[in-house]
Amino acid sequence: MNANAPSLSDRLTQLDRRSISNFLLDYGIVIAFLVFYFLLAFSTEAFFTIRNQLNILDQAHQIGLIAIAGTVVIIAGGFDLSTGAIFAMSGVVAGLVARDWADVASIGAAAPYLGWIIGILVGTLLGLLNGVLVTFLRINTFVATLSTGLVFRGLALLITQADTVRVRDRVFSELARTNILGVRTTIYIWLGLALILTFVLIRTQFGRYVFAAGDNPEAARLSGINVNLVRTITFGISGFAAGIAGVISASKFLRAQSDNGQGLELISIAAVVVGGTSIMGGEGAIWRTFLGVMLLRLIENGFNLVQVENFYRSIFQGLIILFAVALDALRHRRS
Amino acid sequence: MAETPIIEVRNVSRQFVAVQALVDVNLSINQGEIHALVGENGAGKSTLGKIISGIERPDAGTLWVRGAARNYTHPIDALRDGITTITQEIALMNQQTIIDNVLLGREKQQFGILKRSEMRHEFDRIVQDSGFDLNPDAIVGGLHLADKKKVEVLRAIARDSELIIMDEPTAMLADDETQIFLEIVRDLNQRGHTIIYISHFLEEVLNLADTVTIMRNGRIVRTAATSEETTDSLVEAMLGQTLSEMYPPRVLPPPDAHNALEVRGLRSNVFDGLNLQVRSGEIVGLAGLVGSGRSRLVRTIFGAEEIRGGEILVHGAPLAIRNTTDAIRAGIFMLPESRKEQGLSLKQVIRSNLTLPHLRSVNWGAGIINYPDETRRIRNLLAELNVQPPLPQLQVNRLSGGNQQRVLFGKWLFERPGVFLVDEPTRGVDIGAKQAVYHLIAELAAEGVAILLVSSEMDEILGLCHRVYVMRLGQIVAEFGAETDSPISRRGIMTAAFGTIQDSVAQD
Numbered sequence: 060m061n062a063n064a065p066s067l068s069d070r071l072t073q074l075d076r077r078s079i080s081n082f083l084l085d086y087g088i089v090i091a092f093l094v095f096y097f098l099l100a101f102s103t104e105a106f107f108t109i110r111n112q113l114n115i116l117d118q119a120h121q122i123g124l125i126a127i128a129g130t131v132v133i134i135a136g137g138f139d140l141s142t143g144a145i146f147a148m149s150g151v152v153a154g155l156v157a158r159d160w161a162d163v164a165s166i167g168a169a170a171p172y173l174g175w176i177i178g179i180l181v182g183t184l185l186g187l188l189n190g191v192l193v194t195f196l197r198i199n200t201f202v203a204t205l206s207t208g209l210v211f212r213g214l215a216l217l218i219t220q221a222d223t224v225r226v227r228d229r230v231f232s233e234l235a236r237t238n239i240l241g242v243r244t245t246i247y248i249w250l251g252l253a254l255i256l257t258f259v260l261i262r263t264q265f266g267r268y269v270f271a272a273g274d275n276p277e278a279a280r281l282s283g284i285n286v287n288l289v290r291t292i293t294f295g296i297s298g299f300a301a302g303i304a305g306v307i308s309a310s311k312f313l314r315a316q317s318d319n320g321q322g323l324e325l326i327s328i329a330a331v332v333v334g335g336t337s338i339m340g341g342e343g344a345i346w347r348t349f350l351g352v353m354l355l356r357l358i359e360n361g362f363n364l365v366q367v368e369n370f371y372r373s374i375f376q377g378l379i380i381l382f383a384v385a386l387d388a389l390r391h392r393r394s
Numbered sequence: 395m396a397e398t399p400i401i402e403v404r405n406v407s408r409q410f411v412a413v414q415a416l417v418d419v420n421l422s423i424n425q426g427e428i429h430a431l432v433g434e435n436g437a438g439k440s441t442l443g444k445i446i447s448g449i450e451r452p453d454a455g456t457l458w459v460r461g462a463a464r465n466y467t468h469p470i471d472a473l474r475d476g477i478t479t480i481t482q483e484i485a486l487m488n489q490q491t492i493i494d495n496v497l498l499g500r501e502k503q504q505f506g507i508l509k510r511s512e513m514r515h516e517f518d519r520i521v522q523d524s525g526f527d528l529n530p531d532a533i534v535g536g537l538h539l540a541d542k543k544k545v546e547v548l549r550a551i552a553r554d555s556e557l558i559i560m561d562e563p564t565a566m567l568a569d570d571e572t573q574i575f576l577e578i579v580r581d582l583n584q585r586g587h588t589i590i591y592i593s594h595f596l597e598e599v600l601n602l603a604d605t606v607t608i609m610r611n612g613r614i615v616r617t618a619a620t621s622e623e624t625t626d627s628l629v630e631a632m633l634g635q636t637l638s639e640m641y642p643p644r645v646l647p648p649p650d651a652h653n654a655l656e657v658r659g660l661r662s663n664v665f666d667g668l669n670l671q672v673r674s675g676e677i678v679g680l681a682g683l684v685g686s687g688r689s690r691l692v693r694t695i696f697g698a699e700e701i702r703g704g705e706i707l708v709h710g711a712p713l714a715i716r717n718t719t720d721a722i723r724a725g726i727f728m729l730p731e732s733r734k735e736q737g738l739s740l741k742q743v744i745r746s747n748l749t750l751p752h753l754r755s756v757n758w759g760a761g762i763i764n765y766p767d768e769t770r771r772i773r774n775l776l777a778e779l780n781v782q783p784p785l786p787q788l789q790v791n792r793l794s795g796g797n798q799q800r801v802l803f804g805k806w807l808f809e810r811p812g813v814f815l816v817d818e819p820t821r822g823v824d825i826g827a828k829q830a831v832y833h834l835i836a837e838l839a840a841e842g843v844a845i846l847l848v849s850s851e852m853d854e855i856l857g858l859c860h861r862v863y864v865m866r867l868g869q870i871v872a873e874f875g876a877e878t879d880s881p882i883s884r885r886g887i888m889t890a891a892f893g894t895i896q897d898s899v900a901q902d
Contacts (some may be wrong), residue, residue, distance in 0.1 A: 264753040264761040267746055276737035281698055281730055281737075282751040282805070283719040340742045 086389045088335045088383075092350045095357045103364045111360075113242060119356045121146075121304045121320075123349070124161025125327040126334075127253045128300030129307040130348040131260065133331055135293040136273035136340035141189055141208035142301040142327060145182050146320030147215045149305035154224035154315035157231045172230035179299065185211055186298015190291030208324065215317035225314045235311035245307055252300060257345040262341045269293060274341030317321040329376070330355050333383040339391060354379070398461040400425045400557055400588050401446055406455030408441055415441040417612040423557070423590060428583050430591045430599040430620070433609035433632050434828075439592050442609070443559045446590065447479040448472035448547055476556035478549075482565045486541045488535035493517050495534050496548045511566075520552050540571035551587075558582065559590040564598065569683070569892065576602055598627045610634055640829055641857035642836040646876070647675030654709055654844030655726070655813040657695065658842045661703035664690050664868045668704070672813065672844040677835065679859035680848045681887045687868040688848040689731055692815040695846075696728040697721040708813065725812035729802060729819055731848070731870050733795075737802045740791040744781070744801055747790055748772055762807070775804050780830070796827030803834060814838060817848045832858060852884055864890040 083090070099106045125142045132139050157174030160166045168172065185207070192203045226232075237244045239351040268289045271279040276286045304323075309315035334351025336343025355376060362372040399422035408416040416438045423429045431439040444450040445457060448466030457464050459475050466472050469479070486495050486708075502512040505769055517530050526544050534545060543563060550558045560579070564572040579602060583589055593599050599606055608615040608631040615631045633640065654674040659667045664687055672678045680688040690714065693699045695706060697715040706713050709726050715721050721728070730736035738747055749768055756768040767898050769786060776784035779800045781793070790801055806814065820828045835858060839845050849855050855862055860894060861875030862882050872890035874882040 262763055262765065264757065264763060267750060267753060267763070270742055270746060271739050271750055274741045275735075277736050278730075278739050279750070281696075281718055281728065283544070283717075283722040285717075285719070341739065 070291050071342055085297060087386060088333065088350050088354070089346060092354050095141055095354060095361070098102060099357060099361045105225060105364055113246065115356050115360050116246045117243045117278055120249040121309065121323060122327050122330055122355070123249040123352045124252060124300045124304040125323060125347050126254055126330040126352050127249065127345055128297045130331050130336050130343055130345055131269060132293045132297045133336055133338060134273045134340060135269045135290050136276065137193060137290055138204065139189065139294060139297045140204040140324050141211055142297060143320040143323040144208040144211035145185050145298050145301040146305035146323055148185060148211045149178040149182035149302035150309040150315035150319050151215050151219050151224050151317055152181045153306040154226050154309045155218065156225045157228060171228050174231060175306050175310070177232055179302040182302015182305060183295055183299040187295040189298065190294030193294065194287035194290045201377045211240060212317060219317050221317065223314050223316050232310050234315050235307045239307050248303060253345050253349055260345060270341055282304060329380045332387065333380060337387050397425055397699060399423055400460055402458035402474050404458065405440070406445060406457065408450060409453050414612050415781065418444060419614055421607060421614060421617065423588060426586060426588055427604045428591055428638055429590045430603035430606040431594060431609060432593065432599055432606060432628055437554050437609040438612040439609050440561055443479065443561050443590060443592055447477050447559050473553060476554055477559065478553050478555035479559045479561065480546045480550060482562035484536050484546065486542060489533065491531050491533055492528055492545055493530035494550050495545050496520065496786050497788050498549065500552055505805070520548055538571065539567050540574050543567070543575050544578065547582065555587065557588045557590065560611060561592045562594065564593065564595065567635065596628050608632055609791050613690055627772040640832065642833045644860065645840055646860055647673055651675050652710065655846065656707040657704065659704035660694065660701065662699060662701055665694065668870060670863055670870060672846050673729065674844050675839050675842045676861065677839045677845045677847060677859050679855040679862040680846060681855050681862055682891050684850060684866035686865040686891065688865050689817055691865070692728060692817055692846060692848055696726060726815065727806040727811035728815040729806055729817060730819060731817040733798055733802050738790050738798060741789065743787050743789055745772055745786040747801055748775060748808050750805065755809055771808065796823045797826055799823045799831065811843055813844045815846050818850065820854065852887065855887065856884060857881060862887060866891060866893050
């Protein structure tokens with residue numbers, strides 16, 4: 060036995076400290092979420108009602124949809140900074156179709172539904188275009204989606220002539236305003252997407268490819284995976300989700316504008332990061348992003364309920380994001 | 395007279411997550427000597443070097459420098475004591491000039507403004523000291539490797555380094571560059587610099603060093619004068635057994651075994667009409683120097699690099715290989731040379747890594763993974779390969795190097811290959827894992843798998859292969875084997891690899 064070797068009890072305490080801090084790094088988001096949740100539950104009566112709970116979920120659907128899909132992009136090693144612009148494009152396209160095709164005799168009553176579908180389709184196609192630029196043309200993912208974001212928003216401006224698109228047919232608003240069993244469609248849609256993408260990530264071939272592409276693209280390629288195709292599809296998913304969110308927004312207010320959804324891309328990425336999905340790619344989970352989105356919403360909700368000035372909220376959210384990124388960096392230094 | 399050693403390491407231990415890298419190590423380095431450290435990968439020699447240069451900290455034990463105990467927390471502490479490291483990889487700023495690289499961190503300045511003329515004087519002084527002739531204004535990125543090494547040496551001199559630790563400095567160098575570099579080292583030593591020389595190349599060590607310390611599994615086997623050692627005695631001490639015990643008995647394939655892989659007139663931007671065959675059950679070696687095209691050849695056959703022409707026949711049928719997917723579907727698998735960069739997805743669990751290329755075969759349909767079936771087959775494979783611990787849900791980067799290598803093998807044995815291209819299969823694994831790899835390769839061949847083995851370790855080629863192709867400059871220049879006119883020999887392979895007739899080089 061070597062006298063200099065650390066004793067068993069030393070090792071145990073060392074192990075303990077290390078595993079506890081690793082646990083905190085991995086599951087800090089769960090703790091933060093629970094802390095905030097119960098803090099709000101105990102400090103304000105209005106919070107803990109079913110109505111308010113559903114409200115928070117409903118209000119989270121925009122960031123939720125985009126962040127959930129964005130998680131898949133980030134795991135695969137990409138970044139989508141154009142989702143805010145895709146949101147706007149899909150919204151105005153849906154609005155334009157619903158408004159202008161209503162007078163076309165052969166379409167008529169189907170126009171609102173076509174509006175939804177074509178709006179979402181446009182979002183998906185724009186996402187796929189991002190994917191092609193980033194992968195096959197090898198343009199840096201930040202620069203590519205930042206630029207396409209500008210282009211998409213410009214296009215939205217162009218096709219609306221900088222005007223607000225107003226839809227008169229109330230059927231168009233059903234996508235966002237219908238209740239099923241007392242719960243808003245928006246909640247079904249975004250939580251549904253979360254469940255589907257969770258399944259895709261952990262139980263399908265494509266899900267494995269997404270993680271492999273983000274973790275080590277060269278190893279993935281040498282395993283017979285078309286990494287470019289996988290990444291392109293993740294961008295398509297992101298565009299699809301931003302498209303749905305944009306169409307829902309147009310549907311909800313019966314109008315759409317080219318400057319809708321500004322800043323959505325950043326707050327969504329923030330939600331992904333706060334949830335603990337690594338910005339380095341190759342790791343992450345949808346449930347993390349769900350908690351990240353909800354944490355940001357809770358903070359917002361809490362600040363509303365206790366009526367604090369807006370700028371405090373912004374400062375606080377900023378600090379939380381910074382903290383989350385710092386944790387991510389720390390975790391990577393560990394491993 | 396017993397001078398105070400420049401470096402003394404006393405009872406030093408260092409534990410990494412899964413491995414004990416150093417166990418109670420004692421070592422002294424004397425002023426003015428060239429002291430070599432040899433040992434297998436994972437023996438602990440690099441870790442020891444890193445502790446002396448302040449990159450790693452010991453868990454237990456002390457480092458003494460010139461008779462004083464030191465507790466380095468950062469390489470800069472060692473630098474202040476005149477200790478510098480030169481590593482295998484070049485650590486230079488490629489976009490900058492030689493002078494800026496050499497004087498990095500020692501710039502002459504006043505009020506934050508560089509004083510270029512003084513820097514030039516300083517540089518001239520250093521160059522005179524070393525006897526090199528380098529243009530201070532040349533951009534480092536455009537230099538040859540040997541010249542880059544010179545720049546690193548100059549930088550070490552500029553930092554007044556009394557002790558220079560060289561960790562595999564010649565690993566990336568061509569043979570002639572190596573010779574130049576060794577001259578530099580000797581010269582530095584004569585000018586009074588003490589040198590710790592970590593290397594795999596035993597001949598090099600015996601020619602260069604005064605003293606050699608042999609390490610195995612984190613312990614020091616012995617320290618001796620190089621004049622008392624031979625390559626064989628070093629190898630035996632490093633391995634803890636004689637070489638012949640390392641390799642499984644050689645079983646030749648049946649004489650009627652068919653060609654599992656046949657390459658005819660392969661052309662790419664590297665190859666111009668290359669032919670080879672591997673029979674079912676045969677282990678064929680690809681020998682040659684680094685850069686001779688061995689890895690690129692197997693990568694090309696695997697579809698990882700573009701094929702411009704020629705034919706590839708698998709079990710006699712021509713196969714169009716446009717990408718790795720085509721090769722994998724035809725049963726051609728490749729174990730890549732770099733486990734970390736090309737082989738494993740380190741952040742993923744063992745499960746994901748093992749089945750990544752085979753997800754089609756563990757599928758309910760519609761791309762949904764048949765999880766129970768996958769788990770069952772993974773458990774069998776982990777047991778067969780003796781992966782420790784055999785947990786499908788364990789992240790791969792938490793495994794030791796040897797177990798990672800087993801997982802890498804498992805990734806390509808989940809379904810059995812017909813043709814297995816194996817590129818440097820024992821790089822970065824310890825001796826026990828190495829032996830396991832050799833036996834595994836032999837067993838696969840006995841099952842009828844055709845194996846094409848790229849290895850830079852001559853002993854592996856000699857110990858395992860039935861037949862050997864030697865490559866040089868993108869061409870196959872020689873073939874050796876029991877069934878050919880020329881039997882496999884170290885001398886023959888080296889001669890062909892270097893393209894020389896006289897056989898002065900018996901480098902390993």
